[in-house]
Amino acid sequence: MVAVAILAAGRGTRMKSQLPKVLHSLAGRTLIARVLDSSRLLSVQRRLVIVGYRGDWVKQSLSDYRDLEFVEQTQQLGTGHAIQQLLPHLRDFTGDLVVLNGDVPLLRPETIQQLMATHKACQNAATILTAQIPNPKGYGRVFCDQDNFLQHIVEDRDCTTAQRQNRRVNAGVYCFNWQQLARVLPQLQSENDQHEYYLTDACSLMHPVMAMDVEDYREIFGINDRKQLATAYDILQDRVKDDWMAQGVTLINPDSITIDDTVRIGSDVIIEPQTHLRGDTVIQSGSRIGPGSSIENSQIGENVTVLYSVVTDSAVKAGTRVGPYTHLRGHAEVGESCRVGNFVEIKNTKVGDRTNVAHLAYLGDAELGERVNIGAGTITANYDGVKKHRTAIGDRSKTGSNSVLVAPVTLGKDVTVAAGSVVTDDVGDDALVIARSRQVVKPGWRLQREEESK
Ligand code: UD1
Ligand code: CA
Secondary structure: OEEEEEEEOOOOHHHOOOOOHHHOEEOOEEHHHHHHHOOOOOOOOEEEEEEOOOHHHHHHHOOOOOOEEEEEOOOOOOHHHHHHOOOOOOOOOOOEEEEEEOOOOOOOHHHHHHHHHHHHHHOOOEEEEEEEOOOOOOOOEEEEOOOOEEEEEEOHHHOOHHHHOOOEEEEEEEEEEHHHHHHHHHHOOOOOOOOOOOHHHHHHHOOOEEEEEOOOHHHHOOOOOHHHHHHHHHHHHHHHHHHHHHOOOEEOOHHHOEEOOOOEEOOOOEEOOOOEEEOOOEEOOOOEEOOOOEEEOOEEOOOOEEOOOEEEOOEEOOOOEEOOOEEEEOOOEEOOOOEEOOOEEEEOOEEOOOOEEOOOEEEEOEEEOOOOEEOOOOEEEOEOOOOEOOEEEOOOOEEOOOOEEEOOEEEOOOOEEOOOOEEOOOEOOOOEEOOOOOOOOOOOHHHHHHHHHO
């Protein structure tokens, strides 16, 4: 049996925030959610989250997760004290307890798997994850004998100058034999600089405890302040971008690009500079995105081009060209081989295949058929001040420049709308609609006026 416990009760004073530290967001997901997800490869019987400071907020933020057990640590007297709170909950539990720090969000699931495998293979009482890092400031230092068995862990603030030279640090990730841990937990003392009960001291009381170095030390980066939060973002970005490049995606000037780790990208996609891909976004193969584009929670089909545009909560099908300067939002769905560009905004609208909306248009709450041509300056007037209304435009219809379609209104198939029309009534198939006053020309009008004023 395996149980996972996550330490998430601390306030995170160094964040200088009203929000508990674990609720700060790193590339769209909270630290605590990231830590929980890092245990996803393990087959785990129980998952316990230790909450304290603004515990209700933490619980609330995890309401999508099934089968979590929340354990209260009402006073935060240290990481060892936090784990002591598990004692009544795990009274009859036998097996291993994996402990994760709620503020170590970059851990790879494979690393925890490795830690557990080593723990099992060596039959350790505890196995702790460590790393040799260039700047160990702030981390607990780990001291082992020649056989890599733990002697003790000393917190940075409790270190002597000599001890502080050790670059091997505690990641805050542990695998314990629960029954052995449960036996030593009540013996923890708080004789240290912070007068806290340290979980690390429990490790020194158990035997044998082995340390396992992580391959990529950047995984164990812990977040205590805003500067570290920003650094964690950079580490995550490097990782995500390296992975996509390894999978056949071209990134031009990667430093200027950001990609959330929730985004999926096909092969032979080219991402140009200053482009940002966010949330639940999929870019299919052969597409070219950017420069200067932002795509969030959207599905981009194969061989699509998106140039200097913003696409949010929308979908674009294969072979379509978007931009420059297009805004697709609120469930815009653009079909195959369309062209939408040059100062066009499309919201909650379905655009059929091979339709063009090439310049200066607003389409909201509309449905367009196939091969429609929307003239420059066409607007769907979808809002009467109270409610939104729908516009429908049939296949192969054309709107003239500067037409206003006052919704609710339906244009049939093969309709032609004269330029400058304000269309308020439905139009049947094949019709021409001219909805504007006739041009009036008064020859010699100025001369006549001059004559009158004399
Ligand atoms: C801890 C480790 C340190 C390690 C580092 C790795 C101890 C004593 N020290 O130090 O060896 O190098 O993590 O990042 O464990 N928490 C509670 N209840 C408490 C105190 C803390 O739940 O009473 C939680 C915090 O919310 C946080 C985690 O435990 O998620 C770590 O606490 P923090 O105070 O940040 O420990 P560090 O000083 O970073
Ligand atoms: Ca920490």
